[in-house]
Amino acid sequence: MAVPGKLTVGSDGKVRGAATVHYNSPFPCVNGRYGSGAMQGVVMHTIVGNVPAADAVFNNSAKQASAHFAIAQDGMIKQYGPIGKGWIAWAQGTGNATWYSIEHADDGNPANPLTDAQIRASAQLVECLSAFAGFPLQVTDSTSGRGYGVHYMGGAAWGGHTCPDVPPKRVRSLQRPAIITLARAIRAGSPAAPKETAVTTTTAGRRLVMYDDVNVSLLPPGGDAYACYVNGTYANCGAVRAKFPGATILTIAVTSSADADCLDIEPGDATNAVAPGWVKRQQARGVARPVCYTSASNVAALLGVLSSAGIKRGDVRIWSAHYTTEHVCGTGGCTYPRADGTQWTHQSHSRELDQSLLEPGFFGAAPAPVPPPPPPTPDELEDLMPQEQVAATTVGPATVLSWSPGTIAGFAVVTDPTGPVTVSIQELHRKPDTRWVDKGTKKVDPETLWNIDSPDDCAGATVTLVSGTGASVARTWQKT
Numbered sequence: 001m002a003v004p005g006k007l008t009v010g011s012d013g014k015v016r017g018a019a020t021v022h023y024n025s026p027f028p029c030v031n032g033r034y035g036s037g038a039m040q041g042v043v044m045h046t047i048v049g050n051v052p053a054a055d056a057v058f059n060n061s062a063k064q065a066s067a068h069f070a071i072a073q074d075g076m077i078k079q080y081g082p083i084g085k086g087w088i089a090w091a092q093g094t095g096n097a098t099w100y101s102i103e104h105a106d107d108g109n110p111a112n113p114l115t116d117a118q119i120r121a122s123a124q125l126v127e128c129l130s131a132f133a134g135f136p137l138q139v140t141d142s143t144s145g146r147g148y149g150v151h152y153m154g155g156a157a158w159g160g161h162t163c164p165d166v167p168p169k170r171v172r173s174l175q176r177p178a179i180i181t182l183a184r185a186i187r188a189g190s191p192a193a194p195k196e197t198a199v200t201t202t203t204a205g206r207r208l209v210m211y212d213d214v215n216v217s218l219l220p221p222g223g224d225a226y227a228c229y230v231n232g233t234y235a236n237c238g239a240v241r242a243k244f245p246g247a248t249i250l251t252i253a254v255t256s257s258a259d260a261d262c263l264d265i266e267p268g269d270a271t272n273a274v275a276p277g278w279v280k281r282q283q284a285r286g287v288a289r290p291v292c293y294t295s296a297s298n299v300a301a302l303l304g305v306l307s308s309a310g311i312k313r314g315d316v317r318i319w320s321a322h323y324t325t326e327h328v329c330g331t332g333g334c335t336y337p338r339a340d341g342t343q344w345t346h347q348s349h350s351r352e353l354d355q356s357l358l359e360p361g362f363f364g365a366a367p368a369p370v371p372p373p374p375p376p377t378p379d380e381l382e383d384l385m386p387q388e389q390v391a392a393t394t395v396g397p398a399t400v401l402s403w404s405p406g407t408i409a410g411f412a413v414v415t416d417p418t419g420p421v422t423v424s425i426q427e428l429h430r431k432p433d434t435r436w437v438d439k440g441t442k443k444v445d446p447e448t449l450w451n452i453d454s455p456d457d458c459a460g461a462t463v464t465l466v467s468g469t470g471a472s473v474a475r476t477w478q479k480t
Helices: 051-058 093-098 116-133 151-158 173-189 237-243 272-284 296-308 378-384
Strands: 007-009 015-017 021-023 041-046 069-071 077-079 099-104 147-150 208-212 225-229 248-253 262-264 291-295 317-321 341-345 354-358 387-390 398-402 410-414 421-429 435-444 447-451 458-467 473-479
Touching (some): 007 116, 015 021, 041 116, 041 151, 051 077, 093 151, 099 116, 116 173, 147 151, 208 248, 208 341, 225 354, 237 248, 272 291, 272 296, 291 296, 296 317, 296 421, 296 458, 398 473, 410 458
Parallel strands (some): 041 099, 069 099, 248 262, 262 291, 291 317
Antiparallel strands (some): 007 015, 069 077, 208 354, 341 354, 387 473, 398 458, 410 447, 421 435
16 A cells, blocks of 8 residues: 555644545534543544434534544545644543544444555544654553554443444454554655645546636635636626636536536526537537536436436536535535536635635546446346346446336446445436435445336436446346
8 A cells, every 4th residue: 555645733723635635514513622631542433324424413413422533435534623722522432532533434334344545544644643642653452541542442431332343353443553554654754745735636636626706806816717607697707817817717608598618507597408408509619528517416307307318427517516515526425426526615715705626637628438338147137037128328427317207127236346336326206296316325346236116206317436446337127
């Protein structure tokens, strides 16, 4: 495993560095208090679920529980409270005031070992907290010790939990020596990241920051890109270009009658119904992957409309709006369909200002198409009998399926054979009213059958790759 870079604690108590770090909103979370002193070490916990489950608990004052950090299975770090400000998380009973706490996602099974990405992120946090608080980089199983402990070592005084794993195997507890070894390597050889610069990276490169606002005077310098309106009451592209000459500009049309890089699909502006015609017109005039801006909750429905018109997911860029912590939808614990960029706040720089995070290739060429899945093997056909296979309409990171209600009994989620991936699934129900129903996020093996509970009511589905390697695809079938 390559040695990752160091993390540091900023003057605001937020951890920053060579990792994907998101901060809870509000910060700190509602559960916790101030009054801690010297810290003995850090405690390993498990979520028994994924980061959104931790968010729901830590942001609910009735739950009276929290932690300093959580680490998703893809290595994303979520911070719930400041370091060095005396903030106490409510994580391990009588140990709260003297121990930091790190929750680790386990996808609902504490017997699952930490992923490589979690080991890296955990090592980065332990090294950072050790350097900040002065406790040694070592494993400890005693509440009187110092170093990297576990929740169950505190016994009844710490809540009487078996966390972070299930006895007698103790898979996660036994991964602490590897984490400490990597933490020592980080301390010995990795350069520290700038203390006051939040770094969000992907394997393909740095993500991009884009600003937009109807009031051009509010737009700050230093953005990687800026968005502006070509028509409507707040048309301002001329002013934005004048203020930022030479900058990357994304033009937005608020109605389908105007040409631009992006179509604004929200109440009062364009609709899903007009999106296919607008996208095809922009393609005809040479726009590579026209952008559709819409709320994260509408993305699945929009993709379904585009798919029905023969427009594949890879033919467009999705710019979602999801106001929470800094992220791109479909990654870092967000269960909405995968986007190419997300407008994550409308109060950037402590004022009414929209800020978005974009994937590194947002302004680049279209991605290479994902090859279709191989024909089913005889064993696969036997598994599906007496069902008849029906081809999926699209294949890609967000697979959109559509059918007439009552004709499809289920579909197969197929992944790269190198291992499982995590996907989110939504179904389009027609009764009692038309709506997309979130069926949750789950880890699937190289082939997993998904049966539709109410096929007479279901007219479509989306399967979105959330984490893991390899493309997520699907095949549908109907009963004969």
